[in-house]
Amino acid sequence: MDNESQYSGYSHKSSHSRSSRKHRDRRERHRSKSRDSSSRGDKSVTIQTPGEPLLDAESTRGDDRDDNWGETTTVVTGTSEHSISNEDLTRVTKDLEESTPLECKRFIGPALGGCLSFFALITPLAFLILPQVLWRDTLDSCRTPCEGLYVSLAFKLLVLLISSWALFLRPPRATLPRFFVFRCLLMVLVFLFVASYWLFYGVRVLGPRERDYRGIVEYAASLVDALLFIQYLALVLLEVRHLQPAFCLKVVRSTDGASKFYRVGHLSIQRAAVWVLDRYYNDFSVYNPAVVNLPKSILSKKMTGFKVYSLDENTTNNSTGQSRAMIAAAARRRDNSHNEYYYEEAEMERRIRKRKARLVVAVEEAFTHIKRLHEDEAAASPKHPREVMDPREAAQAIFAPMARAMQKYLRTTRQQAFHSMESILTHLQFCITHNMTPKAFLERYLTPGPTMQYQQQSGRGRQWTLVSEEPVTSGLRQGLVFSLRRLDFSLVVTVTPLPFLRLGEEFIDPKSHKFVMRLQSETSV
Amino acid sequence: MSFVPGQPVTAVVQRVEIQKLCQGENLILGFSIGGGIDQDPGQNPFSEDKSDKGIYVTRITPGGPAESAGLKMGDKIMQVNGWDMTMVTHDQARKKLTKKREDVVRLLITRKSLEEAVKHSKGSHPSHLPAQTNARTTKDRVVL
Numbered sequence: 001m002d003n004e005s006q007y008s009g010y011s012h013k014s015s016h017s018r019s020s021r022k023h024r025d026r027r028e029r030h031r032s033k034s035r036d037s038s039s040r041g042d043k044s045v046t047i048q049t050p051g052e053p054l055l056d057a058e059s060t061r062g063d064d065r066d067d068n069w070g071e072t073t074t075v076v077t078g079t080s081e082h083s084i085s086n087e088d089l090t091r092v093t094k095d096l097e098e099s100t101p102l103e104c105k106r107f108i109g110p111a112l113g114g115c116l117s118f119f120a121l122i123t124p125l126a127f128l129i130l131p132q133v134l135w136r137d138t139l140d141s142c143r144t145p146c147e148g149l150y151v152s153l154a155f156k157l158l159v160l161l162i163s164s165w166a167l168f169l170r171p172p173r174a175t176l177p178r179f180f181v182f183r184c185l186l187m188v189l190v191f192l193f194v195a196s197y198w199l200f201y202g203v204r205v206l207g208p209r210e211r212d213y214r215g216i217v218e219y220a221a222s223l224v225d226a227l228l229f230i231q232y233l234a235l236v237l238l239e240v241r242h243l244q245p246a247f248c249l250k251v252v253r254s255t256d257g258a259s260k261f262y263r264v265g266h267l268s269i270q271r272a273a274v275w276v277l278d279r280y281y282n283d284f285s286v287y288n289p290a291v292v293n294l295p296k297s298i299l300s301k302k303m304t305g306f307k308v309y310s311l312d313e314n315t316t317n318n319s320t321g322q323s324r325a326m327i328a329a330a331a332r333r334r335d336n337s338h339n340e341y342y343y344e345e346a347e348m349e350r351r352i353r354k355r356k357a358r359l360v361v362a363v364e365e366a367f368t369h370i371k372r373l374h375e376d377e378a379a380a381s382p383k384h385p386r387e388v389m390d391p392r393e394a395a396q397a398i399f400a401p402m403a404r405a406m407q408k409y410l411r412t413t414r415q416q417a418f419h420s421m422e423s424i425l426t427h428l429q430f431c432i433t434h435n436m437t438p439k440a441f442l443e444r445y446l447t448p449g450p451t452m453q454y455q456q457q458s459g460r461g462r463q464w465t466l467v468s469e470e471p472v473t474s475g476l477r478q479g480l481v482f483s484l485r486r487l488d489f490s491l492v493v494t495v496t497p498l499p500f501l502r503l504g505e506e507f508i509d510p511k512s513h514k515f516v517m518r519l520q521s522e523t524s525v
Numbered sequence: 526m527s528f529v530p531g532q533p534v535t536a537v538v539q540r541v542e543i544q545k546l547c548q549g550e551n552l553i554l555g556f557s558i559g560g561g562i563d564q565d566p567g568q569n570p571f572s573e574d575k576s577d578k579g580i581y582v583t584r585i586t587p588g589g590p591a592e593s594a595g596l597k598m599g600d601k602i603m604q605v606n607g608w609d610m611t612m613v614t615h616d617q618a619r620k621k622l623t624k625k626r627e628d629v630v631r632l633l634i635t636r637k638s639l640e641e642a643v644k645h646s647k648g649s650h651p652s653h654l655p656a657q658t659n660a661r662t663t664k665d666r667v668v669l
Contacts, residue, residue, distance in 0.1 A: 518565040522583050524557040525622040
């Protein structure tokens with residue numbers, strides 16, 4: 001059992017009573033030479049350099065020690081400084097994947113739309129300006145009606161501009177595998193529309209040098225009206241239509257069964273996929289590859305059954321018969337793996353609770369060692385000069401006593417891959433700055449949060465693959481199933497329509513609420 | 526003892542005659558009644574059919590006139606001195622039983638064991654009804 005003394009000397013080094021000497025030596029070699037020890041009486045603080053994970057590579061597997069490891073695994077002698085574990089490898093490949101060069105494909109759609117809308121906005125002004133520039137002297141002058149039209153034209157253009165900026169000028173959130181049908185439709189519509197106006201303008205106005213300027217101004221005004229209506233159509237198709245819920249999507253993660261239900265409107269499959277992924281990053285707890293299936297120690301006992309050797313010439317006929325015989329025999333054998341699973345689960349839970357209790361106590365104690373310095377206190381106590389620290393230093397000062405408990409807790413709940421020491425220190429500094437209690441500090445570690453919490457802000461984005469049997473631009477309908485695949489897990493989405501509700505009415509007269517007492521009397525005669 | 530509303534009721538009844546006892550200035554019979562058409566029939570522990578709103582004997586005073594007359598707890602009172610007790614309120618039943626002018630009440634009561642006894646005797650001797658040795662009580666079939 002652990003026989004740690006509580007924070008004796010706050011020394012990071014001395015509290016590893018359980019780990020082997022070999023591990024400790026290796027850890028010392030990994031630790032870099034620069035140490036930050038503050039002089040605060042007899043308390044010495046040793047800090048690892050930031051950037052290193054809280055646990056180094058070899059000690060991640062310490063808790064599922066398999067006693068049979070020597071027989072089948074190849075041993076990696078990690079005496080060199082450059083040993084690397086499987087987790088490091090996956091981390092490196094993930095980093096590589098995220099740092100692919102910026103795809104220009106992402107910006108083609110918005111750029112095209114931007115050009116088109118700019119062209120459409122400039123057109124009415126061009127219609128007005130060209131006659132003035134080219135044949136100003138032969139134009140009929142029109143005063144008042146034209147001025148009214150100018151004002152209305154200006155305001156309509158302003159409204160178009162502002163609403164385009166508000167609605168459409170946003171950075172794109174996703175690139176879809178196929179064309180976004182509605183958006184393409186609208187762009188084609190706008191293009192055809194403006195092109196036909198230019199055509200008529202060229203033939204009727206520029207050609208014969210039309211003199212009726214008022215007609216030209218009205219022509220431009222009608223173009224702007226029509227553009228406003230097209231924008232209304234765009235608003236309805238792109239933003240409003242899918243707001244009314246029509247389908248219920250069930251999203252299940254394939255590795256650990258985490259599931260959620262969402263309501264969604266009429267969307268195409270690819271848009272629905274983007275919608276689901278938006279919510280995935282907020283609602284689903286982070287995928288932890290270390291907490292997946294039954295530990296191998298339980299499952300492996302099942303697998304070590306008996307082997308069947310076939311001595312015939314042709315084995316293809318008997319293969320199904322053999323496997324069925326094996327399965328039947330294995331089922332008939334008395335199998336206690338459920339028992340072991342039950343006890344292992346109970347043991348694991350007990351261990352987690354114990355470590356959590358230690359962690360909570362350690363953090364509470366650590367937080368009592370610092371307090372915020374108020375402005376008046378600094379001036380009013382000259383005879384007890386205390387060293388004033390900024391949040392980073394304060395965090396480093398109180399981190400050492402809780403470091404070991406935190407490390408053990410993260411290792412037990414298999415979260416050590418998500419939290420490096422640097423990130424814990426940063427979070428501690430954040431909590432101290434905002435006057436948070438120890439419980440608020442621990443909230444991040446006690447429950448696995450949504451995936452968003454663990455994302456680094458990289459501009460490259462995440463790569464997901466949409467797997468579907470139907471073409472992805474078709475709309476959602478009942479019984480559709482598609483899945484969103486990532487490297488190591490996938491989300492399976494099932495679509496069911498929302499039920500049709502038949503609402504009836506029953507009128508209750510407020511005076512009809514009457515009550516009587518239940519009588520049961522007994523009279524003696 | 527269950528009945529269909531509107532149809533005549535058939536029951537095997539026993540005649541019980543109780544002499545009222547003079548206690549001070551009251552004449553008492555020595556039992557308690559419960560039930561009535563204004564009461565809640567679901568609370569009646571003695572009735573077979575929980576929608577039966579008849580008058581039931583709920584308690585017998587030991588050593589009283591009712592006990593010596595042969596009245597038992599759980600009996601349903603069908604008639605009191607000729608007055609019907611199957612469709613009365615609780616208060617009306619009390620009044621019929623406690624008339625100061627009368628010092629004898631003749632009740633027609635029914636209970637489950639009577640039905641069974643008649644069935645049993647009919648089964649063994651189809652044409653012979655049992656004769657009662659008790660001078661006061663006779664078993665009759667009554668159609669109300």
